[in-house]
Amino acid sequence: MAGTLTNSAGATSFRFLNGDRFSPPSSIRSASNLYIRGRNAPKASLHAVIDEPLVESKMKSMSLYDVLNVERNATASEIKSAYRSLAKRYHPDASGSEQNDDDRDFIDIHDAYVTLSDPTARALYDLKLSAGFELRSGGLYTAAGKSSGFYAGRRWETDQCW
Amino acid sequence: MSEEVGYTVASDSDTAREETSPEVAIGIDIGTCQCSLAVWSGSQVELIRNTRNQKLMKLYVTFRDESPSPVGGVSNQLSHEYEMLSGASIFNMKRLIGRVDTDPIVSHASKTLPFLIQTLGIGVKPFVAALVNNMWRSTTPEEVVAIYLVELKALAEARLKRPVTDVVTVPAAFSRLQLTRIGRSCAMAGLHVLRLMPEPAAVALLYAQQQLSNRNMGDSGSEKLGLIFNMGAGFCDVAITATAGGVSQMKALAGSSVGGEDLLQNTMHWLVPEMDVLFSSRGFDEIKSMRILRVATQDAIHRLSFQPNVQIDIDLGNGTRICRVLDVEEFEEINKAKSTQASTRWKLASGVNDPFGSLDLLTIQVIAHSIGIRADNNSFVSIIDRSTTLPAKREMLFTTAHDNQTEALIVVYEEEEDDDDDEKRVLLGYFKVVGIPPAPRGVPEINVCMDIDDSNMLGVMSGIVMPGSGTRHPVVPLMEVRMPTADDGHGLCEDALNRLGSTLDLVTLHNKLDT
Numbered sequence: 001m002a003g004t005l006t007n008s009a010g011a012t013s014f015r016f017l018n019g020d021r022f023s024p025p026s027s028i029r030s031a032s033n034l035y036i037r038g039r040n041a042p043k044a045s046l047h048a049v050i051d052e053p054l055v056e057s058k059m060k061s062m063s064l065y066d067v068l069n070v071e072r073n074a075t076a077s078e079i080k081s082a083y084r085s086l087a088k089r090y091h092p093d094a095s096g097s098e099q100n101d102d103d104r105d106f107i108d109i110h111d112a113y114v115t116l117s118d119p120t121a122r123a124l125y126d127l128k129l130s131a132g133f134e135l136r137s138g139g140l141y142t143a144a145g146k147s148s149g150f151y152a153g154r155r156w157e158t159d160q161c162w
Numbered sequence: 163m164s165e166e167v168g169y170t171v172a173s174d175s176d177t178a179r180e181e182t183s184p185e186v187a188i189g190i191d192i193g194t195c196q197c198s199l200a201v202w203s204g205s206q207v208e209l210i211r212n213t214r215n216q217k218l219m220k221l222y223v224t225f226r227d228e229s230p231s232p233v234g235g236v237s238n239q240l241s242h243e244y245e246m247l248s249g250a251s252i253f254n255m256k257r258l259i260g261r262v263d264t265d266p267i268v269s270h271a272s273k274t275l276p277f278l279i280q281t282l283g284i285g286v287k288p289f290v291a292a293l294v295n296n297m298w299r300s301t302t303p304e305e306v307v308a309i310y311l312v313e314l315k316a317l318a319e320a321r322l323k324r325p326v327t328d329v330v331t332v333p334a335a336f337s338r339l340q341l342t343r344i345g346r347s348c349a350m351a352g353l354h355v356l357r358l359m360p361e362p363a364a365v366a367l368l369y370a371q372q373q374l375s376n377r378n379m380g381d382s383g384s385e386k387l388g389l390i391f392n393m394g395a396g397f398c399d400v401a402i403t404a405t406a407g408g409v410s411q412m413k414a415l416a417g418s419s420v421g422g423e424d425l426l427q428n429t430m431h432w433l434v435p436e437m438d439v440l441f442s443s444r445g446f447d448e449i450k451s452m453r454i455l456r457v458a459t460q461d462a463i464h465r466l467s468f469q470p471n472v473q474i475d476i477d478l479g480n481g482t483r484i485c486r487v488l489d490v491e492e493f494e495e496i497n498k499a500k501s502t503q504a505s506t507r508w509k510l511a512s513g514v515n516d517p518f519g520s521l522d523l524l525t526i527q528v529i530a531h532s533i534g535i536r537a538d539n540n541s542f543v544s545i546i547d548r549s550t551t552l553p554a555k556r557e558m559l560f561t562t563a564h565d566n567q568t569e570a571l572i573v574v575y576e577e578e579e580d581d582d583d584d585e586k587r588v589l590l591g592y593f594k595v596v597g598i599p600p601a602p603r604g605v606p607e608i609n610v611c612m613d614i615d616d617s618n619m620l621g622v623m624s625g626i627v628m629p630g631s632g633t634r635h636p637v638v639p640l641m642e643v644r645m646p647t648a649d650d651g652h653g654l655c656e657d658a659l660n661r662l663g664s665t666l667d668l669v670t671l672h673n674k675l676d677t
Contacts, residue, residue: 084409088524093524094524110526110551
């Protein structure tokens with residue numbers, strides 16, 4: 001149970017120690033590249049973040065079928081159960097989601113599911129896919145890495161109130 | 163405005179937590195007039211009883227002259243309902259928390275509750291006070307809830323003999339400002355809050371758990387659609403969920419601030435139409451009349467749930483005597499405008515649970531209100547639509563409304579849908595983006611990105627890109643603001659923003675980007 005608690009406890013339990021330090025255990029979950037992108041990050045690193053999307057992450061080059069781990073001809077119920085089992089693993093609330101070290105994100109999984117579970121949207125997507133269009137488009141920030149929040153490194157106990 | 167001071171809340175309970183490891187998560191259902199406390203026992207949800215063996219505890223706080231601190235309904239025993247209505251006890255704070263004095267709910271409450279809720283109607287927090295020894299003693303809704311939570315926490319720790327962390331359920335109708343307020347109460351009470359969870363999500367989780375444990379008795383993996391309807395004294399929530407294999411995907415979530423308290427207030431007004439005038443001075447006699455009326459009305463509504471009509475005969479003093487018969491049809495007529503059904507039950511469904519047990523359960527939640535910004539000539543442009551799955555991240559492109567406009571104001575709102583379909587906007591915060599290179603209107607691309615993370619924190623980020631400059635890099639540093647930043651006086655603040663004029667306006671550029 002302690003393990004599952006870390007998940008959400010980590011989200012709210014940054015303690016303010018002396019001045020500007022955060023207790024290390026709480027940063028486990030945010031030990032992604034986002035950690036450096038706190039509010040005090042120098043200008044240069046903000047630009048670096050914007051440059052980064054040019055180097056497409058593994059996730060971005062996958063098709064929506066790859067995201068959900070299903071075949072191109074998967075049935076609706078296969079898609080649904082694939083989504084559910086991925087949700088159990090990758091949803092931030094899921095127990096043990098902090099142990100995932102791959103680049104998958106629940107928002108991507110959900111977006112893939114939304115498209116593939118709607119027959120019209122899926123047909124349209126299939127068409128695009130077979131025509132060899134760009135697989136996934138990203139905007140200024142969606143491409144900016146794992147989308148667990150741009151202030152992911154900052155979470156203080158008092159965030160919930162003041 | 164949110165103060166950036168006050169990071170001193172970390173109390174000794176935090177250090178205690180680190181040493182004694184086996185902490186336990188409890189669920190707290192803060193109702194409008196009642197409260198309950200639950201813990202996951204390993205196999206099922208158990209409600210914690212107070213010293214008087216009650217599972218549902220009355221939620222009120224009594225201020226006293228002699229005692230150093232006020233006492234709440236967890237430990238205090240009332241000799242009679244009247245005691246709660248003497249003016250010294252504060253209750254129904256859940257309905258008032260995070261609301262400003264222009265809100266109709268606040269002004270209705272100020273006319274029907276025995277303690278003092280003073281409003282000026284200018285868009286700030288109302289003044290709340292309890293009558294102690296012939297003196298109005300001021301307090302705040304946050305403080306009252308916090309005092310109560312302190313008692314609850316003590317009760318839970320005494321029963322479980324372990325430090326506790328908390329999951330607090332909130333109505334779906336709660337705005338982000340109200341969530342912040344409840345969060346502040348919890349922090350004041352020294353709770354370690356894991357999550358503020360919409361009440362229907364807790365019910366969905368419970369359902370998923372029951373479905374899992376019933377699995378061996380029937381079909382296993384098939385998806386069940388459920389409608390969750392939860393009506394309490396202050397709020398009414400509806401959610402639709404699809405549940406299978408311990409995973410509950412919420413499809414839609416909506417809530418409204420309609421509850422039993424409205425039925426009560428309407429009925430009181432029906433009995434004494436002139437009550438607003440009658441009780442406006444709030445002297446001792448008025449408070450006494452008020453509580454006689456309230457108790458009699460409450461009692462009448464209770465009885466109407468099992469009998470066709472009820473005789474009301476009360477003496478309010480000052481020569482005002484009410485003698486009327488209220489039947490069910492009439493009661494329904496009185497409340498037709500407000501209520502969805504003639505639900506005369508008062509009890510809150512106590513569907514609280516602890517979601518962080520060893521079970522493999524998950525509720526995938528959705529957002530109850532749309533969040534967007536002001537654009538296109540003072541209209542609300544939604545960026546994250548209601549019923550979007552959480553966590554969520556959406557972005558949208560905007561542009562300038564004027565030639566050579568170098569600054570733009572991003573005003574973030576949350577939009578609630580009302581019963582009568584008129585939308586109510588709540589101001590969450592605002593910030594200015596500066597340094598837009600001079601260009602004809604419609605050329606600069608102002609990207610606004612909203613992100614709600616797994617602990618329901620909202621962040622708003624903005625950046626400026628000049629198309630045709632050969633680069634997609636932002637021309638000035640990006641700006642990110644955590645919301646809400648607007649606070650107690652958000653109504654007042656909104657008025658002031660509206661007076662700024664249109665020089666900082668934004669216009670939608672294209673439709674939402676594909677994500």
